[in-house]
Amino acid sequence: xxxxxxxxxxxxxxxxxxxxxxxxxxxxxxxxxxxxxxxxxxxxxxxxxxxxxxxxxxxxxxxxxxxxxxxxxxxxxxxxxxxxxxxxxxxxxxxxxxxxxxxxxxxxxxxxxxxxxxxxxxxxxxxxxxxxxxxxxxxxxxxxxxxxxxxxxxxxxxxxxxxxxxxxxxxxxxxxxxxxxxxxxxxxxxxxxxxxxxxxxxxxxxxxxxxxxxxxxxxxxxxxxxxxxxxxxxxxxxxxxxxxxxxxxxxxxxxxxxxxxxxxxxxxxxxxxxxxxxxxxxxxxxxxxxxxxxxxxxxxxxxxxxxxxxxxx
Amino acid sequence: xxxxxxxxxxxxxxxxxxxxxxxxxxxxxxxxxxxxxxxxxxxxxxxxxxxxxxxxxxxxxxxxxxxxxxxxxxxxxxxxxxxxxxxxxxxxxxxxxxxxxxxxxxxxxxxxxxxxxxxxxxxxxxxxxxxxxxxxxxxxxxxxxxxxxxxxxxxxxxxxxxxxxxxxxxxxxxxxxxxxxxxxxxxxxxxxxxxxxxxxxxxxxxxxxxxxxxxxxxxxxxxxxxxxxxxxxxxxxxxxxxxxxxxxxxxxxxxxxxxxxxxxxxxxxxxxxxxxxxxx
Numbered sequence: 292x293x294x295x296x297x298x299x300x301x302x303x304x305x306x307x308x309x310x311x312x313x314x315x316x317x318x319x320x321x322x323x324x325x326x327x328x329x330x331x332x333x334x335x336x337x338x339x340x341x342x343x344x345x346x347x348x349x350x351x352x353x354x355x356x357x358x359x360x361x362x363x364x365x366x367x368x369x370x371x372x373x374x375x376x377x378x379x380x381x382x383x384x385x386x387x388x389x390x391x392x393x394x395x396x397x398x399x400x401x402x403x404x405x406x407x408x409x410x411x412x413x414x415x416x417x418x419x420x421x422x423x424x425x426x427x428x429x430x431x432x433x434x435x436x437x438x439x440x441x442x443x444x445x446x447x448x449x450x451x452x453x454x455x456x457x458x459x460x461x462x463x464x465x466x467x468x469x470x471x472x473x474x475x476x477x478x479x480x481x482x483x484x485x486x487x488x489x490x491x492x493x494x495x496x497x498x499x500x501x502x503x504x505x506x507x508x509x510x511x512x513x514x515x516x517x518x519x520x521x522x523x524x525x526x527x528x529x530x531x532x533x534x535x536x537x538x539x540x541x542x543x544x545x546x547x548x549x550x551x552x553x554x555x556x557x558x559x560x561x562x563x564x565x566x567x568x569x570x571x572x573x574x575x576x577x578x579x580x581x582x583x584x585x586x587x588x589x590x591x592x593x594x595x596x597x598x599x600x601x602x603x604x
Numbered sequence: 605x606x607x608x609x610x611x612x613x614x615x616x617x618x619x620x621x622x623x624x625x626x627x628x629x630x631x632x633x634x635x636x637x638x639x640x641x642x643x644x645x646x647x648x649x650x651x652x653x654x655x656x657x658x659x660x661x662x663x664x665x666x667x668x669x670x671x672x673x674x675x676x677x678x679x680x681x682x683x684x685x686x687x688x689x690x691x692x693x694x695x696x697x698x699x700x701x702x703x704x705x706x707x708x709x710x711x712x713x714x715x716x717x718x719x720x721x722x723x724x725x726x727x728x729x730x731x732x733x734x735x736x737x738x739x740x741x742x743x744x745x746x747x748x749x750x751x752x753x754x755x756x757x758x759x760x761x762x763x764x765x766x767x768x769x770x771x772x773x774x775x776x777x778x779x780x781x782x783x784x785x786x787x788x789x790x791x792x793x794x795x796x797x798x799x800x801x802x803x804x805x806x807x808x809x810x811x812x813x814x815x816x817x818x819x820x821x822x823x824x825x826x827x828x829x830x831x832x833x834x835x836x837x838x839x840x841x842x843x844x845x846x847x848x849x850x851x852x853x854x855x856x857x858x859x860x861x862x863x864x865x866x867x868x869x870x871x872x873x874x875x876x877x878x879x880x881x882x883x884x
Contacts, residue, residue, distance in 0.1 A: 356732075
């Protein structure tokens with residue numbers, strides 16, 4: 292098993308391998324190819340890396356045009372620019388015609404780090420989740436990113452891939468099977484179910500251990516697919532846990548917490564017993580700092596998460 | 605088709621446009637009518653495109669980047685036999701294949717989703733880049749509105765076209781001088797256009813956008829030049845219907861039944877006059 296530092300590293304490696312086996316795989320980037328790792332496609336074929344300059348809107352529409360010709364297009368930038376700057380192009384030319392474009396959104400979340408609020412993407416899941424035809428995926432570690440990127444390649448249609456530069460190393464159990472739309476219960480518990488996605492799942496697992504020591508039994512579930520949300524799993528959790536806590540490196544508005552609330556709120560007749568608490572970025576922007584400093588400040592490190600949950604139960 | 609035949613074709617397209625628009629319904633009249641001669645030259649003179657080859661990967665492609673003028677393309681596609689003529693009247697009605705702006709999943713013969721402006725040229729560049737990877741050789745033509753050129757993405761895309769030497773991409777600006785709320789250069793000046801395109805690495809030529817011979821000659825520069833071609837077509841908004849011409853007021857508007865009858869009479873008279881010239 293390879294040891295990936297981050298989901299973006301795994302993405303670059305997987306993209307290169309996909310490009311080797313399929314000549315229709317192409318990558319476009321906006322002057323960030325070495326950071327997003329999309330540049331690694333050049334190891335398979337330099338012709339299939341297309342530099343678009345600093346022009347995200349142009350890149351998305353160009354990607355849609357290439358997809359109309361049968362190309363499987365991986366369009367890259369930082370999550371904040373890809374979803375914010377080019378939202379209208381994504382809406383009209385990717386989402387509406389269900390174009391086969393993979394939106395590879397790098398450096399997502401607070402863990403983008405020192406560049407601060409302008410560069411930290413904490414609204415992207417909300418923006419992408421609202422688009423018809425869009426699949427929203429966020430792998431937790433490098434091994435999972437391999438599976439997620441391959442699944443996005445296999446899937447014919449638009450996919451939003453939320454990728455990160457945060458270096459957690461691989462931490463999920465080996466040989467965990469992956470399927471788009473099927474949440475992974477990593478751990479069962481008695482009192483609380485912790486629902487999360489992306490690299491901070493490592494901190495959630497850490498918090499679960501701390502809480503265990505404090506006598507609070509928690510389960511952990513990985514919603515690597517935020518859209519379509521795994522309704523069956525959410526309903527099942529709603530019947531067996533009295534408290535579900537969503538934990539995300541994203542605004543509490545529009546992300547996983549909201550997706551869970553939508554399912555739970557409509558469960559009335561099915562007798563949910565769960566209440567929901569959303570942990571994440573509390574309707575504010577980020578700021579400069581190292582990834583770890585920021586996670587600590589926003590109480591998204593293992594200690595912070597454990598402390599918040601202790602206060603809830 | 606010789607030039608006179610093309611002219612007659614253009615006026616027949618105008619007649620079908622008027623019938624499709626009918627009266628008492630709001631449509632993008634001005635920009636559809638101004639683009640008629642350009643689309644006539646493209647579909648009936650320049651492009652390798654027909655009902656028979658419309659799915660051939662090597663066909664030429666046309667993109668209405670200013671998607672609100674798609675009614676003209678609907679009429680052209682109907683006259684090519686790709687859309688039934690009697691379907692034209694369903695435009696914008698609930699359940700129709702002929703949406704208010706181009707929907708490639710619904711309407712046969714459309715090549716790009718447009719409507720929100722400025723995205724057509726980028727999309728065309730994407731088609732051209734993919735075609736280059738696949739060693740395919742065909743042309744991609746687009747009509748852009750002059751108001752549309754106020755959008756920044758157009759110029760991002762114009763850079764991309766020349767940077768990657770996509771010489772099979774050809775832009776035709778339907779320069780009808782008016783946008784939704786007024787005169788283009790009063791609202792936000794876009795001139796000088798030739799100089800702008802040239803500065804972005806294109807070869808630009810200006811033609812009378814209602815002189816089909818001039819349009820055809822300019823289109824023949826495509827592929828015969830080391831730069832992508834931008835054709836600035838000076839047109840009259842609402843061309844062909846006297847009371848609709850040269851104003852922003854019919855950008856998106858309806859006409860009365862009396863005006864409709866008058867419009868139809870004006871166009872029919874023009875067709876008869878061209879026919880008599882052909883027969884003379």
